[in-house]
Amino acid sequence: MHMADALLSPAVGGAMWVVAGGGITYCAGKIRDDMADSRIPLMGVLAAFVFAAQMINFTIPGTGSSGHLGGGLLLAIILGPHAGFLAMASVLTVQALFFADGGLLALGCNIFNLGFIPCFVVYPYIYQLIIGQTPSRKKMTTAIIVSAVIALQIGALGVVTETVFSGVSSLPFNSFVLLMQPIHLAIGLVEGMVTAGVVSFIVKADPSIILAADRRDDQQQSETSIGKKILLPLLAVAVITAGIFSWFASSNPDGLEWSIYKVTGSEEVEAPEQGIHHSLEKLQEKTALLPDYGFKNDEAAVVPGPENGSGSTVAIGTSVAGLLGGALVLLLMVLLGFILKIKRHSRTE
């Protein structure tokens, strides 16, 4: 499941961008050093393939619903973790741009959840561990199914953690986890079975593809561990910064507003004494009965101010002001849109 911009705070989104960007830079450097450019077109084709393969829906036995392929694990198996990660990142970029799956800020999160985890956590530590030194068909199938399930579980946990850290949704961590994990258990099983089906078909039809990947991995084995040494600290740094940022973001402004309220009796921070804002506020102070905010009453429970006494009129008045202003702004924008459009057309004709 794709993370969405609307549920994300800038701190979390930014931190995940740092991680995804670091991962991409590192892998791109690795690809450049290792085998020159020969695999870049192949990666492009395979990324496009994942895209196309996602469009092949199939019915899931027992239920009426249908599923499709995720692709991260398959790419890691065929291309190896580095190239697989890059290919998956590009798939997610295209999805974010063309299909609005997720969004631009959430792209970092999605690359991490659906690209980094299958390629750099599950592939080396679970897939290769199960397959071991002597691969067999049976081992391979088990390895793929187990890996797919675990990859999706961690990925779903990532979505939950990122959402909860962002604090836009009210869902508490526990119930969100209970909501997400079972669904993704089912999705993971299906994804694992399809991936296993594809890989076993490939092993039958043209084993050289997978074998080549295995051999390459043996060569890279020592180097991937270096990769982990670099990527894991990067991840740790990002998690820490995100934690600090979101703590600041969630507690500080509110606390600040609260203290301002205490001091001045108004929650509103005065605009700098200049230009139109100042004169508007002057005008507003003179004429309006209700110089307060309508909506942003986050800490209504903490601040017992406008609720009692003449408070109810205040609340009504400000929300009317907010609604009226909002409606007017929207109206102006629709008008502006029409005017711009008409102007443009009259010029082109």
Added chain:
Amino acid sequence: MAKIESTFFDIGYLDTLSYQQSPIHRLDPRAKLIVTLVFVVAVVSFDRYEISGLLGFFLFPVVMVSLGDLPLGYLLKKLLLVAPFAVFIGIFNPILDRQVMIVMGPLAISGGWVSFISILLRFGLTVTAALILIATSSFAGVCLALERLKVPRSFAVQLLFLYRYLFVLIAETRRLLRARTLRSFDGRGLGIKVVGSLIGHLLLRTLNRGRRIYLAMLCRGFDGEIHTMRRLKMTGWDFIFMFGWILFFIVIRNHNLPQLIGNLLTGVF
């Protein structure tokens, strides 16, 4: 994920849109990319209960859509198609957060509904921003911009490759699916077993195609870069566009525009 026909249509359609001529299309993709990113960050940086402050941000999509000659109906339809996830997570807010926040006569609105509406607004703004970016700058333009902004070259080149093959592969998948549908009765053969080998076949063909293309490219002197005729140059307009919008975003991020106007109005009347 959308159905294959509509996916194909979407990519093709957005691609066509991006080759129009308009003042927005002529701007440097780097300027548009940066403005879009600042826009998204500014939108999501609001407090979870913010509604009125977000409304000012609609100016950006409105101007871009009307000056860039983009079809509004189509964008709205796309918005509805991808809405379920945000709605699915957001709908828990009204259930979990019942603190009354706004009182309008007999009507009391809880914080949960306020934040739910806020999530929907954010969703609408960020999603349209991404679609507008691609519909006004073309995918190749965005890739070029990424490369110039120091995204690793192999990643940018690889994105371009992905885009080029996408159309071919989607057409091929369509043929595969049509063949499968024609041969299946009572829903037989649509299960996981067949899909494994179906995707496997697609993969084999893809790999062969990839090899062929790579060899052909080597013959034509491919050196790891894609050279385009298009030259990127930031002109004065690009800078005005970029800094103008960024300034605007900063101002309306810090000052609640609709609230000010509303106060002014309720004050006057």
